[in-house]
Structures are given as structure tokens and as C-alpha cells.
Amino acid sequence: MSRPLTHILRCFLVGLLIWATGCHPTQPFYLHEDGDMSHFLDKATQTEHPDVDQMPLAEVQHAEKPLTLSNPEFKEIWELSLEEVVSISLANSKIIRGGTAVRLQSGQLVAGTGEGSLTLNSVSRAFASTYDPAITESNPGNSASGPSTDAGVAGVRQGVEAALSEFDAQVSVVGNDGNGAIASHSDRPQNIPPGQAFGLPQVETTSGGLTSQVSKRTAEGTTFAFRNVTNYSRGFTRPLGFQPLESTWTTAFEVEARHPLLRGRGALINRMPVTIARIGTDIEIRSLQANLQDMLNNIETRYWDLYLAYRNLETAKVGRDSSLVTWRIIYDKWQAGTEPVQQEAQAREQYFAFRAQVEAALRELYNNENELRLLMGLSATDGRLIRPKDEPTLAQVNFDWNEILVESIARRPELIGKRWEIKQRELEVIWARNQLLPQLDVGAMYRWVGLGDDLINADRNGLNYPAVGSTAMDELTEGNYQEWGLFFSYAMPVGFRRELAGVRHAQLRLAREQALLEDMELDVSHGLTRAIRNLDANYQLAQTNANRWAASQKEVESVEALYRGGKAPLDLVLEAQRRRAQGQAAFWSAVCEYNKSIADVHTRKGSIMDYNGVAFEEGPWPDKAYWDATGRARERDAALYMDYGWTRPSVISRGPGESMAPSIEGMQLQVPGEEYYEELPTPEPTPAMPKSEEVPTPEVEPMMPEARSTMPKAKVVSSEAVMAPRRESQVAARPTPITTGPATAAPRSSSVASSNTSNPLRGNSTSSRRDSQVRPASYDEGTSE
Template identity: 50%
Template sequence: MPPIRTRYPMKTQFHQAWMLVLIGSVIFTGCQPTQPFYFKESGDLSLYLDKATDIEYPDVDTHRLEEVQNTEAPFTISDPFEMDESQIWNLTLEEAVADSLKNSKVIRTAGGNAVFRVIPNTTLPSQAIPTTLTVRNDAMPTIYDPALVSSNPQFGVEAALSEFDAQLNFNTNWDRLDRPQNFQTGNPFFLSEFGQNLFTANAELTKKAATGTQFSLRQNNTYDYNNRTSLIYPSSWLANVELEARHPLLRGSGVQVNRVNVMLARIREDVSLADFETNIRNLVSDVEEAYWQLYFAYHNLEAAKIGRDSALVTWRRVRALMDNGTEGGEAEKEAQARQQYFEFVSRTEAALRDLYKAEGSLRYFMGLSATDGRLIRPATEPTDAWVQFDWYDIHDEALVRSPELRRQSWRIKQREIEMITARNQLLPQLDVVGMYRFLGLGDQLISGDRSGRNFNQVNSKAWDVLTEGNYQEYTIGAQFSMPIGFRQELAGVRNVQLQIAREKAVLEDMELEVSHLLTDTVRDLDSNYNLVQSNLNRLIAANKEVDSVQAAYDVGTVTLDLLLDAQRRRSDAQIAYFQSLINYNIAIKDVHMRKGSLLDYNGVYLAEGPWPEKAYFDAQGHARRRSASHFLNYGYTRPGVVSRGPVPQGTITAGMYEEGEIIVDETYSEEGEYIPTPAKSPTSLDAVSLEPPAATQVADGSTQSKSELDWNKLGLTKLVSEVRGKNGASRPIPAGKTQPRRVVESASHESRKNSTPAKTAATPSGWQAAKR
């Protein structure tokens, strides 16, 4: 037998070679490929994204305001301040308030609640433009806020009323059954296989009444086709009409309980209106404050320029003496005069910077372009007359008219209404149900004419049988459920009680805070008025001092440092006077703001914007239908009163004296002769006149004094004055009596002839404030 040869050695060598190839592939390519291999790869990787998110611009269609698009380069202190009259915009305070209201879809304020913040001193802030709108734009108030609350699809009044709208429901189903039965075959009474085509159609109309009763009107149609042998005909239609009513007797019963959501939605609207009024008032307050800040900035700059010009004249004189080598031109005196000149130069530059800041702040609150090539200059002069309020009247007015207190009162009313629901949950659920049904069965559902065939006849109609009324059913019942212990319900009542106690405690402390803030503003009003008088006398004395020291320096009896100090004190006195004057006018504004009459003080009226014409047409149609119907007194079913009526607007401000008079203090001798006010002790802050002023006739027939200072140059009315009657004669004083006379100028920006504010020309989008 020849030897058998095997091929195993060759096969083993092949396996070894293949293993070496695999090991080499693993070594050179890794354990597994990082990306799969594709035979047909185009190399187009345009769909490849190397990041999940990126900073991009949204695709929205918006338009910039003209005030933004056409903004010009701003004024700076490097620019020459001298401008022609075409570059100056003489703006009154009434125009500033009116323009700010017209341009305030978004209500720009300085931030915070203006009523519950202490007004800082009126020095210009380093940041004149607030950044609240840029940083917290979602929380900024707008004129659309009341309309947004009213139209809220979940919490608005219409959303709450929709609970009582009729609901129409319609359902259809088709079922096919084909299932074996667990019965013996051959039994004539039972089928081994059951087949059925079942069609159901339901139409339902439901309506919830204000009393809590739920009404339902249903119509059901059922088509049944099956293979049961015991049926008269294999297919049949069953039609019925049901009328059902379910009325709660305990929990959920009554008009007041079921209208709680409507009243809460109404309260949310009132809260939003109070917030809107507060924001508008804060805007008006900020506009007026910015206006007076700009007024002060102009006079601050003027005082710095007067000091600079005086220092320049003095420096030039000393420098001329120094160049001639005469007495009074020493080097230290020249350096001292030069130092004071550049001190006033720096003051002038800082004052000009502050003026630009104040002008930009006023433009911001007015909604104007930051720069338009013009510079706003206040045209309304601040009042320097003593405005006096009756404390008890304005204190009561502040507690009644404050929008913050009214808002908190609405919160208390909201908690009280929530208590109605909480207490109602303590009742068991007891409902009575009544249902009545008409039904009919037939071979067919319905046809255009009645065939007269009854239910058990071929080609009978289900709706014919139904409308004959031979088959009627009804159900009467009661359903009762009650939790044992009412633990959750009692906790809810206790929680609402605590919320009511909290809201009342907050209201009490808010009233205390309003009282304190009003007290503080009245003190500021009085103290700022006295500061105006004191700083006025200081300015008069400073002017006299400069004139006297200048004359003495010219003859060589005083040194240079006394003249420079006198000039510096005159500049400081002028700045202090105007500072106290605008503080006094801001204090008048603060009193009106604290007592809730700031909008009336500025002639601002709040009103709802116009609706579409269709809304007025529908409202008139509803009113006509009500007028043509019979009146039914259902007052016993109405909920309780929620409000006490609308808040009056444009009323005469309480606590103020009559218009058209100016406050001064006058003293008469026993013979009725006028005696100038004498100097008082250091504790008194009244203005002091060291010599009798000369009377000057004014436009209204009264007389005013004219001191040594040229008030026409400063653009102010006289503060220290002799006031006489309308006919020019002094008011008679009974013999033997000496009494001070106090009269008041009305603190109203509006015309003295017409104090009725006009309604707004509002947009259809929401509420808006308007200035007459």
C-alpha cells in the first residue's frame, strides 16, 4: 500500500501567513477603525457641523426708531459752548411731560419704586442714564401691560368667563368584532363565532350655569350589525335624546362661589392698572426732576463762568503789575491768582460736563434722540413762593390716593375672595342628578318622510319611533362624598387666613411708611424754602462783599487773597442758592407724589385706549337687546361688591390754599405802617433784608421789591417782596395789632384758568397717559 500523504503542513503554513497579515494590520491600523470605509465617497462634507450651538442673529423684521437712526455726534466739553439761537431748544416743563408721555410705550424710569425710596440730594449722578431697560427688559413696564393681563388666555376675565360658555362635543367610533365563542358547536342558541359591526355617534352640548348647575343635551346614535340568529333583522339603529341636569347642593353651589375666578381675574386687572398708574407717576416724577436738574446745571455753569471771568480779570491785573515790577505784582500773588483762575476753569469744564449729562438724562426720559444738533434749555422758571399744605388734608389724601396702598388693598380683597372658595371646600359634595331620555329602535336611522312603521317592522325608522314618544326613560338620583376629617380643606382655610393677616399687616406698615415719607417731604419743603431765603441773603451779601473788596483792593487797602476769597464765596453762594431753589421745587413735586396727586399736579389723565369699531357696534347691540327685554331682578344671585367705584382724576388738590397769591412775611406797626422784617436769632431761617426794599410795579397790579441784585439777569422772580392787594393798596391791618401775613402761590404747572385735564389719545393696544 502506498503511503498516504496529507496536506496539513501546507495548510498550517497558510494559516500562519494569514495570522501574520492580521497581526500586522492590527498593529499598523489599531484595534478597530475609527471611521467606516465607503467605496463611493464624494468628499462633499457640507452637512458636517463641528459645534452644536453658535451665537447668531435672529431672523426678525424690526425697524429702528427715527430717534435712533438719526442720532448725531454728541456735544463734548472740547466743543465750543457758544451756540446760536437755532441750536437752543427752549423747552417748558409742560412740553417735557407731554413729550415723555407720547414717547413712552415702554415706561422709562430711574428704577425702583419712586414712592418708597428716599429722594437723594440733587447733585448730578455719574451715571445719568439708567440701564434698567437694557439689563432687565423683560421686567420693564409698558402701556400694553393692563391689556396683556386682561387678554391673558388663562387668567384674564374673558378666560374666567369662558368657564360658563357652552361646549359642543362630537364623537364617532366604528368597531369590528370577529371572535370565537366558548360554546359547543351545534347548539342552536349559541354561536361558535361572533361577528359584529358596531358604529356609535354622540353629539353633546353642555352648559354650566352661574349657580353651579351643569346642563347637558346629548344625542346618541348606535348602529349594530351581528350574526345572532335570534334577531328580528340583522342590523338595527338605536337613537336617543337625553337631557341631564346636575346641581350641587353644598360644595360648589351658589353664584358667588362659581364666580370667584371671574372676580379674581377682575382684581388682577385692577392690580395691573394700579401698577400702570404707579409707573406713569414715576416717569412724570423723573421727568420733572431731570428738568430741574438741567435748570440747575445751566446756572451752575453760569456761576462757574462768572467766577472764571472774574478770576481771569484779577489774574491779568496782577500779571500786568508783575510785568511792570510794581507793588502788588509779586510772584506768589501772581501764582495765587493764576491758581484760582484754573480752579474756576476746571469748575467750568465739570459744570459743562454735568450739563450735557443732565440734558441727556432729560432726553432719555422724554424718549428723544440722544443728540439732534440742539441743546435743550429749560424755559419754565422755578417757583420761589412759599407753597403751604394743610397737614391733615394731605395726610388723609396720601392714605386714600396712593396707588401702592390701593394695590395692596386689592391684594387683601383677593385673599378675601379666595377665602370664599377655601371655606366652600369644607362642605361635603352633595349633587342631585336628573336625566330624561327619549329613544327609538328601527331597521334604519332616519328618512325624509315618515313611513309609519314601528320598531319591529322591516324598514322601520329609529327617529320615527323616537319622535313618537312611546319609549321614555328617566333617572333621578343623588351623589354624596365627603373626606373624613377635612384635613386638606382645613389647612387651606388656615393658609388663606394667614395670607389675609399678612396682607393687612403689610398694608398697615405701608400706611405707616407713607405717613413717615410724607412727614419727611413736608419737612424738606419747609427747610428748602428757608434755605432758599438764607442762600438768597448769602448771595446778596456775597455780591456786596465782592464789590466792597474790589473797591478796597483798587485803592490798596486790602490784599489779593481777600479779593480771591470773596470771588470764590460769591460763586459758591450763587451755586448754593440755585441748588436750594431746585431742591425746593423738587420738594413741592415730592409732596404731590407722596400724597398721590402728582398726575393731577402735572395735568395727566389716564384712560383706556380705543377699541375697534366692531367692539362698539357689538356693545351697542347688546345694550339695545337688554333695553328691549323684560327686567328680572336677580340681585340675590349676584356676587358681593368688589370695588367702591372709580378713582377720581383731575380733582382739585386738597390741602392747598387759593391760587394767585405769593407767600411772604409782613409786619405792620400799630398805625398800619410797613416795617421790614428784622434780623432774627441764629435759630431762625427767614430771609433777612437789611434795608427797606424799593417797591416796583408788576404786571398784575401788585408791587414787588427790588433788591440790589439784578434778578432780571438771573431770570427769577423776586423772593423778598412787599405784596399788596389787587388794587395796589396795602392790605389794612387792624390798629393795635401786628401780624405776619402768609399767602400761597398755587403749585400747579397747568394754566390757572383751566384745570380740567384732557383725556388721552391712546393707542388700541392698551392704556396710555396724556398731557393736556
Template identity: 35%
Template sequence: MKRNLTRWLVGLQIVSVALTGCAPTQPFFYGERGDLAHYIDRVQRIEYPDLDKEPLPEVSQSMEPLSLDNQNYEYLDLTLEEAISYALSNVQVIKALPGTQRQNADIASILLASPVAQLSTVFDPAIVANTTNSQPLALDGNGNRVLARGASRANQVGGVEDALSEFDAQVSAFLAYNNTNRARNVGVDSDGKSSNIFNPTPFLADDGNAQLAISKRTATGGVATARSQTVYSSNNIPLGIARAVPTDYTQIFEAQVQHPLMRGRGTLMNRIPIVLARINEDVALVDYEERIRNLVREVEFAYWDLYAAYWNFETARTARDSSALAYKIARAKFNQGNAANGVAQAAATYHDFEAQFKAALAGSGPGEPGLLGRERNMRLLLGWAATDGRLIRPIDKPSVGLAKFDWESVKAEILTRNLDLRKMKWSIKQRQLELISAKNQILPEVNLSLTYRWVGVGGQLFGNGNNPPFPQGGSAGAFEELFGGNYQEGAARLDFIPTALGSRRQLTDISRAQMDLVRSHRILEAKEESAVSLAQDYWLKLNGIHDQMTSFFQAYQENDRLVQIFQTKFEMGDSSNQDFIIDNLLRASQQRARAGLNYNLRVAEYNKYMVELHALKGSLLE
């Protein structure tokens, strides 16, 4: 009965498995909904970092922005030298873009939206100098340094200290213990004991091994290693003929030198990674100098733009006040009959100048920030608060005389000191070193290894001195025997490992390095051509803008004279020709304002192009 019941249960289980098949039971989760709302709510919840970092006082204590309605400020006179000094003293994140092209975009927007990796700081050269390779120094089982024999490339090395660390001495040590308990394949007597005194069965042994080594890479490409080994042995081999003492110690001290004879040989090859690392640091310094140069350039640009903005504001105010006076007189004297046209024209001109006055102060849109916008941009470059109750006012006068440069001197300075050309020349030096390293890889690897060791064997590790030589008496120490210098050994080994048949990879690497070098030379030539062309462009613009500046200044003077003439006639109240007088007065006022605006802009541009030429020559930071 019990057997039948078991059969029925087994059969029922088989049928159940067959009916259910491979359809798994869906998991059940607490709070589960079909639209996964609970999961989505958890995953898409916005979190804010809990960072213990207070904002700068320049940010947290900044005042309400200055505007047309808020003009509660006092003037702060600032020289150009002071502005540059403040900017360089407060710089942490360099508020300037790389390259030689002028910045037309909003610096604040660029800094806020740029990824961290694209921003430059004063820490960048130090970060490059402290870049390290994450791979540790490699050692073999004997404590010898294992050197990488591949070609060196500039983008695979860190800083100089990291490259020099390849020549640091590396200490290694290990301690090993082994226990043996096994039968031997030897003849035994009736008691099951081995008749072979050299091979007892079972064989019981305790063995230990300790090693301490120090290994260092040499400047010529070799490896020098000093090594100490201690070996302990204890087993059940019977004392007598087979064994003098139950335990013995072996102490070894050896010196080993491995040196390449072909690939990787010589100081030239082994100093290439260090030189590449040093050039990487030099390139980082050039990049840093470029950003600082651009910062100084932007500060000077902002200074002269602010200077021009003040004069544009003053010109707009003068034009507005003049048109307001004309409108007031016209309305008082000629606000009847046919003279109403002149009054309306004077009113329209006044409102136009009023709008220009407000735009000159507060700005009129992208590219026209106005006086307050220019001042705020200057504050950002100086590292000051956006508003602190003071309004920066430039007091240095711009250069208006024609600047004279010697073309040959300018050209020589550009080819010698230009930052972009200097960085490209460093790149060529790196390509030359990479080519030398690539050519060395086609040589076979031929390594010579020489080893010399001192050996001491004793029944004890140290001994108590004045013991007979081991194994006599068995009480001599291993160190005692070692220092006796009676046992010395030597070894020599020559390894030969050529490249793979055909040397395809090595030849391809040489071709790549050669093409990289040629490419870098062509790029340098193109950059030199571009630099000289850009210098000529700045040279011509300096002369052209100076001529325009002179013309606009003369136009401003002539229109100012016309304004005074027609204003005198206008104030006299000549009613016979009043429309003509009002029309010419307003027209002369507009032309005077336009000439003054253009003159101020040309003065700023003239000084900015002198800055551009000095930046191109590499003399801006002097």
C-alpha cells in the same frame, strides 16, 4: 468531518468572547483629536441672530455728542408741560423704576443691562388681561363638562376673558365602529349550526355609534348638557322570533343637568375666579400707573435738574470771567515785588473757576453729569435722539415761594389715593376671596344629576313617513319614532363624596388663607404708617429747603456786593493794600459762586420735593 469543523468553529467563537470580555471597542470619529478641539470650536462658536429689524431713526441718525470741543447747536426752548407731553407720547418702554425711591443710577445703563422680564412697557396691562390657562376644558365620555372643584387662588387665574371662558359652551362628537366575528358557547347540530336562534355561531355583527353633545357650565356651579346619540346594529341573528329586521337604528336625544348641592354651589363661589382675575388686571393697571407716575416724576426731576445745571453753568462762567478779569488786572498792575503773591493767587483762582466752568458744562464724573449730561438724560426720557443739533433749554420758572398744604387733606389723600396702599388693598380683597374659597372646600361634594331622554328605534335612520310603529313592518325610521314621542326615559343620580377623614388638607388650606389675610392687613397698616411718615419728611424738607434757599440767595447777594466793592478798589489800583484787596476779592468771588451753586441746587430740590409730595398723595398725574 463537517460535524467536527462545526464544533471547532463554535469552540473558537466561545474562546474569543471569553478573552474579549466586556471591553467595548472605542468609537472612531472623523477628525477626532485628543483635546476635542474640533468639538469645542463648533460648540463655542458665537452666533448672531439674523433679525429683520431696523433700528429707530433716533438711534441710527443721532449726531456726534456735544462736548467742550463740539458746541455746534441751537437752543430749543421747552416748557415743563411740553416735556411731559413728549415723554408720554413717545413712551413704549417705560424709562422709570418701580417704587417711590428716587433714581440715582444711570437710566440708560439700567435699561441696557436689565433682563426683559424686569422692564415695563405700555403693553403690560394688556398682556395680563390676555393671560390664559393652557389647560383645555375637560369633558367626560358622555360629553359632560368636568369642573375643577379645588380652591381658587389669585396666582392661578389668568385674565377676565380666560376666567369667563370656563362658562363657554363646549361641543364634542365622536364616531365609533365595531366588527364582531366569533364563535359562541352554544349547542350545535350535526351540520355545526346553532340550534339557539338567539345565539348563532359564529356570531357576526357590525355596530356603529355616533354622539354629538354640547355642554355648558352654569353660573351656579352646575353643568347643563344636550346630547344626541345614534346607534346602528346589524348581525346574523335569524329573522323571525329573535329579530324583526336585519338592521336597526336607535336615535336618542337627552338633556342632562348636574348640580352641586354643597361644595361649589352658588354664584358666589363660581364668580370668585372671575373676580380674582379682574383684581389681577386692576393690580396690573396700578403697576402701570405707578410706572407712568414715576416717569412723569423723573421728567420733572430732569427738567429742574437741567434748569439748575443752566444756572450753575452761568454762575461758573460769571465766576470764571470775574476771576479772569481780576487776574488780568493783577498781572498788569502788580506783577512785581511783594504783589506777586496776589497775582499767583488770582491765577490759581482763575484756573480753579475755569475747571468748575468746564465741569458745569461737561460733568466731572458719576453723580455730576453737568449741563450736557443733564440734557442728554432729559432726551432719553423724552424718547428723542441723544444728539440732533439742538440743546434743550427749560423756560418755565421754578416755584420759589413757600408752598402751603393742609395737613389733614394731605393725610386723607394719601390714605385714599396712594398707589402702594391701593395695590395692597386689592391684595387684601384677593386674600378674602381665597379664604371664602378655601372654607368651601371642607364641605362634602354632593352632586345631583337629572337626565331625561327621548328614544326612537327603527329599521332605517330617517324613514319615509306614514310607517307603522316599529317593529311592525320594520320600515319605520329611528328619527320618525323619536319625533313621535312614544318612548321617553328618565334617570336620577345622587353622588356623595366627603373629604378625606380628618380633612387635614382642607383645614391646613383654611389656616394658610387666614394667615395670609392677617399678614396682608398688618402689611397695609405698616405701609400706611410709612406713607404718613414719608409725607411728614417731605413736609419738613419743603420748609427746611425753602429756608436754606432764602439764606443762600441772601448770601449770594451779599457776596455779589462784596465782589463789586473790592473789584472797584482793585481797579482803582490802591497799591498800599493790594494783597488784602486781591485776597478778599477772590475770596468773595468764591463765596458768591458757592452761594449761587447752593441756591440753584436748593431751588431744584425744593421743586422736586413738591413733586415727591404730589406723587405720594396720588395727585401727580392730575
């Protein structure tokens, strides 16, 4: 009875011991363990920093303390014209920073690129660069070594050079053994009776060989090959007396040609990968050009936004100073007991309201200046404050609708890129239809064969096989053994199911791209319509707000005179001052929006680069490329032209397009889609626009914060002087390239250039200089608060 209880007790104690100690793994014991675990990593994934040795940009390292309301001090004013801003921006742009288009919101043009856009969109690569065409051109594509590092741009997985490599001569040297060995040794017994006269009981041989070949495929699809096949054999495989030589060398030279008759025949099909790859490069170039145009439009928008910020600051300062004068008058009267405390508080509130507007305008000025610096590629703060030097135009610019509509459809880089995609799809349809043909190849081969005891000898001894000492090369060159052969191969799938699906797939892709192009053209026409409407509205608003400003100025003067005489209450004075400030701000806002609208119309019709005097061209190649191109050009010049009678397709590209504006004849600029005049006829007086001598055009210089505290008097000028645009009568010279990509970018990079002379479309004669060459003018008119 005690034995079962003892067994149960033992099991209970073992279970209790296991429960107390728990189950956990144990580490092994090492004899020379020193306890240093500094190399141990307890996490497989954690935040780390890469070991990249790249110094930060100097403009980032040496940025000074930002300008703020509490820190408004700067060293000097940097007056820049729009042409200088564009030149500096292009000189400092490897990445096209203004790649996001300007947006039209509620009648105002808003820059699409600002602080944070480049960083947030860097993963999606929304911003183009001058390296993109070269990256597309040098894409190696899929090869025997593996797939391309990227899928390629515009759906092209290889560049032109990679596509042309299919026509390069291919050299191969392989062993003749099935595994590619050049020599092998065998020693095997034979399953024959011993002593048999016609067999050997044991065969021991050494054999080897090498095949060397040079092959090349032509544009028509024919493959030519020239090869040498050399074999070596040593050992007896027959009884003594039946094999004259113990070792023999066999060599043969072959010339072979194979040509497809159906599938894969013709230069159109075989050169199609090269053409599609080149179209991919053209698409990327057009994409880069579209991004560059958006950048120029963003620069214009930021430039006039900064100009407007100066004007708004000046307007707020005028309101603040006038309200301060009013408050002091009311304060003195309140102290004398002639005015109630309510009017003093009302005047004081008006002053602080205008003061808040000054502070908000100053902050907006700093922000706009900072955004313009970002587009220019400059440091956020370098002790200088950029101030626009150009004045906005007040002249009315008229565009002929039919001409600019045609121009926008023909010149918009987005539409040109889409047409290139359609050309790609057309070629793909031709390629897919070619796959419906059976594979029918024919060819021929001719071979010279030589056999001998040795492979080659320095002297010809006249011995031929089977003599001892004969050489295979002597036998071959004597031409005793010649062979030939004809090849014929035919293959086709029954039903062509995959091939028919490929044709339908290519046709549907072509139809989709054509439909998308139609809708893109519709979208461009709608956008151009909206831009023209916005341009005309802003011009009308500028005229209306000019009259509004003039009326409010007269109202302020009359109400202040009545108030001094005790014939008007204070409310009328304060309200008149507010309306004057609102009218002045509305006028300058409409003028700046009008100038931005002009640039927006040029962007939508694809002429913004001409408008800013910017050229788009290819960057420099290596010197070896120019040397090879010159040699090929001389070779073609010395050749004879042969007309085959027809080619397919007849046209792939219509050649380079015009990028610069035509010349000037007389004083009228002959640019398709627009007309510029030195003087426009005086419009008829209307209720919104009185007689010309009554139209005020206040000439307020772009001022620094707090540079002046009084409102300049309005100046009455003639409408001809108001509406006459400033311009040059000389034609802009050919732009000097300013390469934004490195000259060593393989195989080539793109560059943008700005004109060294004034652009006749812009009208300001200034030189394009880099940041290091442009020195700001000294400013001694005042400092900011």
C-alpha cells in the same frame, strides 16, 4: 523549552504594537464622500444672533456726534417748557422709562432712572409698559391644551376672558365605542356545539354609534346638557327566526340637569375665578399707574436738574470772568514790578480753578440734557440743545398735613394695589371654606328613545319596529318610548385634612397682606413727613442763600474797590469772589431742589398726574367689542330688574376713582390737601430775611454756554412779587388722549394723555405737542466755547 518563550515574545510584540498605535475610534468609509464639511458644526453651544427682522429705532440710527468739551457746536437752542417735555415724553412712551422712583439723598432729590437702567433691568422686567394690562387681561391660563405661557401677573394665571370661558357652551361629538370609534366590525367563533338551536357557532357583526352633546354651566353651578345618542348594529346574534331585523338603528335624545347642593353651589363661588382675574388686571393697572407717576417725578427732577446745570454754568462763567479780570490786573502790576510773583500765581490759580468749574459744569449740562432726552424718548443728539423755558417758582406752597396724609393713604396706587390683593385673599378664604363642604349633587334626566330598521326617512311611512322599513326617528318623535332618571351623589374625605390646611393657608396669606398694608401705610406716612420736611427746608435754604448771595455780592464790590485803592490785600478779593460763586450756586441749587420737592410731595400723596395735567385711561378696543357692548347694554335696558334679597359679597369694587383735580372757585384752587394763593402775606422781617425791599432776586435768564460773560446786576423787588406764583385762572379742559399702546392690542391697552390747555396747578400756558410739532426758538445771543 522554546515554546513558552515564543508565546511570551508574541504577546510582548502585540502589546508593543498596541502601545505604539494607541486606542482611538475610526470613522467609517463612504463611497460618495466629496469632502465638503461646510455644514458641520463643531460646537453645540456658542454665541449666535437671532434672525429677527426688526429695524432699529430712527432716533438711534440718526443720532449725531455727541456734544463734548471738544465738540460743543450745535445748530440751535430748543426751548421747552415742562408741560411740553411731559407731553413729548408721554407721546413717545410705550415703555414707562421712569419706572424707578426718585431718591432723597442727603437733602437732594436724585432721579432714579438714568442711562443704562432700562437695559440692565430688561431681564427682570422692572419697567412697566402700556401693554401690561392687556397682557394680563388676555392671559389664557391653564387649559386642556396646556399651561399658560407665563405664570400671570399679580399671581393670577388667567385673564377675565379665560375665566369666563368656563361658562361657555361646550360641544362634543365622540364615538360610542370605548375607544371613541364610530364603527367596528367583529367576526368570532362561538364556543357552542354545532347545530345547537339556540346559538350560532360564528357571530359576524358590524356596530357603531355617535354621541353629540351641548352642555353649559351656569353661574349657580347647575350644569345643563342636551345630547343625542345614536347606535347602529348589523348582523345576527340569535338563530334565524329569533331576530326580526338584520340591522337596527337606535337613537335617543336626552335632557339632563345636575346641581350641587353644598360644595360648588352659588354664584359667589362659581364666579370667583372671574372676579379674581379681574382683580389681577386692576392690580396691574395700579402698578402701571405707579410707574407712570414715578416717570413724571423723574421728568420733573431731570428738568430742574438741567435748569440748575445752566445756572451752575452761568455761575462758573461769572467767577471765571471776574477772576480773569483780576488776574490781568495783577499780571500788569507784576510786569510793572509793583506786585510779587506769588500774587500773580495765586490769581492765575483762581482763574484756572473757575475755568475747570466751567468745563465741569458744561459736561454736567450735556449729561443732564442727555438724561432728559432719554426720558423723552428722543435721539441722544440731533443738533439741538434743550434749554428749560420755565422759571422755578419762588412762592411758598403750604400743604395741610391732615388732608395730604389722608389723601396719600387713599390715592397712592401702591396702597390701592395692595388693597386689591387683600380683596383677592378674602375671596380665597371664602373659596377655601367652601371646600370644607361635602360634594352633594342631585340631578334629573329625561330621554326619548326610538328604534327602527333605518335611522331616518324623508317620508313617514307609518311603520314601527319590528316592521321592515321602520325608522328610529319616526319611533322617537311618536314618543312611544320615554325614560327618566334621578341622580344623587355624595362624597367627602374623612377628616378634611387637605381642605383644613387650605383654609389655614388662605387665612395666613390674608393676615400677611393685611400686616404688609399696615406697614406700607406707615412707610407712606414717614415718606410724606420727610418730603414735607425737605420742602420746608429747601424754601428756607433758598431764602437764606438769597441773603448770602446778596451779601457776597456787596462784599466783592467793596473789596474790589478797597483793593484798587491799595487798602485790601489780594487774598480778600479772591476769597470774596469764591464765596460769591458759592452763594450763587447754593441759591439756585436750593431753588431747584425746592421745585423738585413740590413735585416729590405730589408724588408721595398720589397727585403728581393731576399736578402735571396727565390723565390715565383705557386705550381703544376693536370696533366689534363696542358693537357687542352696545347690544348687551340695550339688552339690559330692556330687561326687568329682579332683587334676590341678598348678595355675597356685597361690595367688590367702589367704582372708578377720581384722577383729575376739581375745579377752581374764584382765585383759590380747591384741591384736597393743598392751597394756592395769588399773593401770600408779606412775612415779618427776621435776621435771615431782612425787609422786603432788601431781598435780592437776581433775574438771570437761562443762558447758553459762554453766551454772556458778565454778572447781571441784582434787582430788588417786593416780597409779594417774589412769592406770587404764576398760574392760570382757567380750569384745564379734559385731556385729549394720546394713546401710547397700539389700538390693536388685545383685548385692550392703557394710554396716558396730557392736557391740551395749561394746567392751573402749573401756571404756564403752553400747548402740548409732539416732537415733530415743536420747533425750537432761534438763538442768536451767542455760541458756546
